Amino acid sequence: xxxxxxxxxxxxxxxxxxxxxxxxxxxxxxxxxxxxxxxxxxxxxxxxxxxxxxxxxxxxxxxxxxxxxxxxxxxxxxxxxxxxxxxxxxxxxxxxxxxxxxxxxxxxxxxxxxxxxxxxxxxxxxxxxxxxxxxxxxxxxxxxxxxxxxxxxxxxxxxxxxxxxxxxxxxxxxxxxxxxxxxxxxxxxxxxxxxxxxxxxxxxxxxxxxxxxxxxxxxxxxxxxxxxxxxxxxxxxxxxxxxxxxxxxxxxxxxxxxxxxxxxxxxxxxxxxxxxxxxxxxxxxxxxxxxxxxxxxxxxx
Amino acid sequence: xxxxxxxxxxxxxxxxxxxxxxxxxxxxxxxxxxxxxxxxxxxxxxxxxxxxxxxxxxxxxxxxxxxxxxxxxxxxxxxxxxxxxxxxxxxxxxxxxxxxxxxxxxxxxxxxxxxxxxxxxxxxxxxxxxxxxxxxxxxxxxxxxxxxxxxxxxxxxxxxxxxxxxxxxxxxxxxxxxxxxxxxxxxxxxxxxxxxxxxxxxxxxxxxxxxxxxxxxxxxxxxxxxxxxxxxxxxxxxxxxxxxxxxxxxxxxxxxxxxxxxxxxxxxxxxxxxxxxxxxxxxxxxxxxxxxxxxxxxxxx
Numbered sequence: 001x002x003x004x005x006x007x008x009x010x011x012x013x014x015x016x017x018x019x020x021x022x023x024x025x026x027x028x029x030x031x032x033x034x035x036x037x038x039x040x041x042x043x044x045x046x047x048x049x050x051x052x053x054x055x056x057x058x059x060x061x062x063x064x065x066x067x068x069x070x071x072x073x074x075x076x077x078x079x080x081x082x083x084x085x086x087x088x089x090x091x092x093x094x095x096x097x098x099x100x101x102x103x104x105x106x107x108x109x110x111x112x113x114x115x116x117x118x119x120x121x122x123x124x125x126x127x128x129x130x131x132x133x134x135x136x137x138x139x140x141x142x143x144x145x146x147x148x149x150x151x152x153x154x155x156x157x158x159x160x161x162x163x164x165x166x167x168x169x170x171x172x173x174x175x176x177x178x179x180x181x182x183x184x185x186x187x188x189x190x191x192x193x194x195x196x197x198x199x200x201x202x203x204x205x206x207x208x209x210x211x212x213x214x215x216x217x218x219x220x221x222x223x224x225x226x227x228x229x230x231x232x233x234x235x236x237x238x239x240x241x242x243x244x245x246x247x248x249x250x251x252x253x254x255x256x257x258x259x260x261x262x263x264x265x266x267x268x269x270x271x272x273x274x275x276x277x278x279x280x281x282x283x284x285x286x287x288x289x290x291x292x293x294x295x296x297x298x299x300x301x
Numbered sequence: 302x303x304x305x306x307x308x309x310x311x312x313x314x315x316x317x318x319x320x321x322x323x324x325x326x327x328x329x330x331x332x333x334x335x336x337x338x339x340x341x342x343x344x345x346x347x348x349x350x351x352x353x354x355x356x357x358x359x360x361x362x363x364x365x366x367x368x369x370x371x372x373x374x375x376x377x378x379x380x381x382x383x384x385x386x387x388x389x390x391x392x393x394x395x396x397x398x399x400x401x402x403x404x405x406x407x408x409x410x411x412x413x414x415x416x417x418x419x420x421x422x423x424x425x426x427x428x429x430x431x432x433x434x435x436x437x438x439x440x441x442x443x444x445x446x447x448x449x450x451x452x453x454x455x456x457x458x459x460x461x462x463x464x465x466x467x468x469x470x471x472x473x474x475x476x477x478x479x480x481x482x483x484x485x486x487x488x489x490x491x492x493x494x495x496x497x498x499x500x501x502x503x504x505x506x507x508x509x510x511x512x513x514x515x516x517x518x519x520x521x522x523x524x525x526x527x528x529x530x531x532x533x534x535x536x537x538x539x540x541x542x543x544x545x546x547x548x549x550x551x552x553x554x555x556x557x558x559x560x561x562x563x564x565x566x567x568x569x570x571x572x573x574x575x576x577x578x579x580x581x582x583x584x585x586x587x588x589x590x591x592x593x594x595x596x597x598x599x600x601x602x
Contacts, residue, residue, distance in 0.1 A: 086482055087482070181387055181388070182524075182525060182526070182527065183505075183523070184523045184524060184525040185525055188525075202506065204484075205503065205506035205507070205520075206506070206507075206518075206520055208520075208523060215523055215597055216597065216598070216600075217507075217520035217521075217522075217523055217597055217598055218520060218598065218600070219506075219507055219509075219518035219519060219520050220518075221518075222484070222485045222509060222516055222518055223483075223485060224483060224485040224486055224489075225483070226483065253600065256599075256600035257600050259600075260600055294600075294601060296516055296517060296518055297517070297518055297519065297598065297601070298557075298601050299517075299519070299554065299557035299558050299560075299561055299595075300595055300598070300599050300601040300602055301601055301602065
């Protein structure tokens with residue numbers, strides 16, 4: 001079972017209270033793809049510049065990620081520079097250079113068009129629409145977005161929301177999108193915009209999943225050291241969709257377990273800078289932490 | 302099985318985005334006692350002024366709370382005035398009048414001294430010590446505190462911590478007490494100060510329980526309307542100790558279930574101003590929401 005992700009492949013320059021990293025491999029599609037690769041084969045749709053090093057392409061290749069849909073364009077790769085506060089839930093974007101990403105029109109290779117599991121990562125909603133229009137028989141379509149598109153591309157975004165099955169966003173984005181401060185109300189408002197399910201990521205506080213008929217709440221895996229929260233949300237989405245594609249179990253129970261797998265992968269992602277921890281990770285480690293997660297939250301059995 | 306609580310019995314004046322309430326019944330011992338009263342008999346140790354109305358005493362009596370240890374002194378009752386932000390996790394104290402509470406020395410009635418379950422609510426650590434010194438055969442001693450005592454009465458507080466079994470505090474207090482920003486590290490530091498278990502309340506994000514050998518994490522019950530968060534922490538503690546006293550099950554499993562009962566009672570407490578919702582609550586409603594809580598968090602069965 002193969003997953004398709006469209007999103008950014010980027011250089012990230014990161015400063016956290018624990019240290020810093022310069023121009024490391026980042027971007028929503030990168031985190032998602034590596035996270036999902038433990039469960040399923042993954043195909044990336046995105047764009048990089050001529051400055052994108054072979055070394056980074058090799059990292060994807062080592063995780064078996066299909067790069068046929070990753071275009072290489074004249075110009076520089078998307079570059080984000082961010083700084084985290086001591087409260088790692090808060091970060092400032094210091095620099096943002098779209099570079100080759102601006103004006104990029106995704107063009108899916110023929111072999112990608114029958115993808116069954118698709119994640120529209122955090123990019124321009126018009127690119128998300130373009131990808132959707134090229135797909136043939138999607139089984140599950142999930143989407144992320146951010147404040148920039150909620151505020152600046154509302155109309156395009158609402159068209160996307162009308163066509164997807166799941167929205168995966170963080171709590172401040174849910175508040176902004178819905179206009180409701182209360183997170184339960186916010187989720188109910190967003191469900192009316194189209195998606196059958198809304199997953200709300202709350203960083204170190206866990207995840208909430210809403211549908212018309214149910215709510216699922218889970219804490220995050222408690223960590224003694226968080227080095228770099230960058231990509232945690234995309235790693236969550238990658239682990240979540242990866243496990244769904246692996247299990248093919250879309251029942252409420254299957255979805256809940258996939259959410260916990262996503263949380264587990266995200267908990268590894270933040271243990272080191274950039275993608276380092278995920279690139280050194282193994283499936284047995286994920287399964288072991290999933291079992292710990294079961295113990296840590298269990299008052300049911 | 303009877304529970305003893307020492308803490309404040311107060312007039313609260315509250316302003317939240319949903320409305321306001323003037324001089325309603327409040328204080329840590331009040332919320333704790335009403336919350337615990339659904340599970341066990343409860344005895345209050347505290348002090349009120351001559352302005353404390355019979356009507357409020359009657360509210361306790363209707364919940365079967367024993368008031369023999371509630372002293373009535375010359376002067377005015379403790380009064381707190383607070384204002385909540387739209388983000389209900391943030392509040393400002395506008396006025397704080399200790400009144401009869403200042404210089405109060407608790408004196409336990411003879412019938413209280415064999416209490417087995419004891420909660421030292423958020424008051425001066427020297428008063429908490431005084432209560433401990435009068436107890437004979439405590440089975441479980443739990444304690445709360447706040448920034449004011451952590452900063453101003455560190456020495457007294459550390460003596461209290463050396464003698465209790467459980468500390469029940471919120472996340473910002475845990476950070477302040479330990480000097481660690483990371484909440485897992487903070488809990489580990491606090492465990493070294495004496496308590497066998499640390500329960501960290503995170504408001505709408507749930508609760509973490511730490512011991513030397515285990516961690517338990519649970520989300521809070523998601524609510525569509527939160528009118529007034531005042532007393533949520535004490536209601537949690539009351540539900541928690543109440544259920545422990547009812548079940549007498551101090552196993553890891555019993556403690557976890559008690560934490561969820563505490564969370565359930567706290568979720569009711571915030572649904573209306575002051576103690577109104579708890580005073581209108583019934584045990585079947587608590588049990589029903591406990592069952593919903595099981596469903597809402599279950600990926601184990």
